[in-house]
Amino acid sequence: MRPVVIAGVGMIPFERRDEDSLVDMLAMAGLKAMDDANLGDRPVDAVYVGNMASGLFNHQVSVASALVDRLNLMPAAADRIENGPASGGSAVKNGFLAVASGYCDIVLVVGGEKMREVIGPKATDIVACMTHPNAEYIYGVTLPALAGMFTRLYMEKYGVTREHLTMVAVKNQENGLLNPYAHIQMKITMEGVLTHPQAHVNSPVVADPIHLYDCCPVSDGAAAVLLTTEDIANELKRPIVTIAGVGQATDTHTLQERSDPTDLKAVTIASQKAFSMSGIKPKDIDVAELHDAFTILEIAESEHAGFFSKGQGAKALAAGETQIGGKLPINPSGGLKARGHPVGATGVAQVVELVWQLRGEAGKRQVKGAVNGFSLNFGGFGNNVIAFVLRSKS
């Protein structure tokens, strides 16, 4: 496999974007990545779009070829990749393979989702379409419901407390305040969420023990990366950030079929594959973007990915190790919690944040001297996970 380099990145602020269609958002992010790569009029060989549910959210399919037309990139190949909330990571992986194989030299990968086009609980129902149709969905299971049960088990097994969960939310919303692309720009405090007389109003129960501030918001947004060879990136005079490792793994569709439902096997295996391919170890990672769709997931993933042993993630968090300036900053972008989680965009947005961090372009949320980055995109409830290890050459 020939090395694959990220020569350009782009993103639009995640928020409620009523004025923009899905393809508008994909086009804006894609143009930014092409501009960032100094691409000029070089032809793009292929466009990959990561998107979970344009059919259900927007009554539109085949958005990859629609994007190629909008960006006037014909006759570039176009593929839409869907893997639930891991659609973005999947799209980056397939773009990576297109360049690594030698079949393509320049590939644009864009992830995006327009979720706010549907009203109220409809979005939760659409997201729940990834659950098992006969074993989960028909019983009314939603993602917050699964996360609630998972959180309860994890708290009991590993001594994670509601304070720990709230620390994730407080940290990530604090980081989000430093990220102009983040949907939620609001400082919250431990006291306001936990002990204030109005705490039950500020952060009401969603699916016990999960409260409102344990959940990511429902957002619109898009993010993009331009992948190419090292030679072309050098010709474009762009800093070299290499995709050093790619790992993907699946697990059972339902949590109930896992011998230990707190054991996120696909997270462990995907991470190990990415680390093994890269030759980089968890201790060498300077910054990580994890998939905190629910606060417990940041803690659980930080353990399963190999950064902390089981049961130690919450302690590292409480000790400040995962803050910007700590030993391993996790989600300096604000994560899904603050940046938002337009599902198909997330896996790409994580990679965009890492590239900014590894290039030293992350502004107020910069992790100093970051060279190696790690991202983890979590699909289903851990049944399809994609991990990347990125390395800066500069």
Add this chain to the structure above:
Amino acid sequence: MRPVVIAGVGMIPFERRDEDSLVDMLAMAGLKAMDDANLGDRPVDAVYVGNMASGLFNHQVSVASALVDRLNLMPAAADRIENGPASGGSAVKNGFLAVASGYCDIVLVVGGEKMREVIGPKATDIVACMTHPNAEYIYGVTLPALAGMFTRLYMEKYGVTREHLTMVAVKNQENGLLNPYAHIQMKITMEGVLTHPQAHVNSPVVADPIHLYDCCPVSDGAAAVLLTTEDIANELKRPIVTIAGVGQATDTHTLQERSDPTDLKAVTIASQKAFSMSGIKPKDIDVAELHDAFTILEIAESEHAGFFSKGQGAKALAAGETQIGGKLPINPSGGLKARGHPVGATGVAQVVELVWQLRGEAGKRQVKGAVNGFSLNFGGFGNNVIAFVLRSKS
């Protein structure tokens, strides 16, 4: 790129399959391909699913990881690929890249669609979600409507007649009678469609000049291929059919923006790319599977792919050159017209038919001595096209 071999193929009969869910169908086809490859207990590295609209047809997403679970292939990577009616071809292409790159050794690609879960005109609406939302869909454009306008233009420009269109239908339904996997098992005649007093009842107008028998049926079904390296295929003691060429190209989203709407540029470019990569020329092809969702498309694609010059496709058809036993048999399987068109399955089913033909396993519809095969999967209305050249080594 290392060579990629199809070591196993599988398919379930296309028909109305009320008893089977989408994932049931994908699993049945996938198991057949793994069995056909003599795979035994070798691990599958990745599973690609080609599917257009499981969200809209079946209220389910993330079917690739669901399939991995159903087949007990964890922790294999899983990706669903969506490209409208070219989803199957797109999935084969991405599976090809996974093996060609060296990232995976064994990849299962399954295409499938369960369209009959929705009632009546709803299926036509869902398929129309691939049209341009502002320039086509809101005006009530459907795929038969686009095909009707395209057919009229093509007839006027190239002297194609209603008799020619009917010849495609008669030939392909004749071929379908030789294919146990075909949805439509019914002989039709030129007289019954064109001149019989009940012709207007037998094949009523759908979108003038298109009649009922110019359209493919709405079907449920799935097809699968197992991709691997030549070394592994030899270890598995399977005949070697190589993916010698892969081409993909896009065109404008709307027909109205094309300087000549009868010019299917993406078909021409995708075919040229596949031929160029393979070193095989159109004249060397022994059997072709083209995307005859509407009868005009078989004629137009046979010209744009390079088998006949413009305006000569209908004449070759009338001269019997494209029948089994003719100079270039087209759609010996019965094509989309008779085999059916469960959208996500089609691009994979075309490749399955070619493999059967190149191995000499196509039974009564066998094209004698076939060595080189060509398939063309046509997405949108020609805005995303994927072509393959296959070569038998045996």
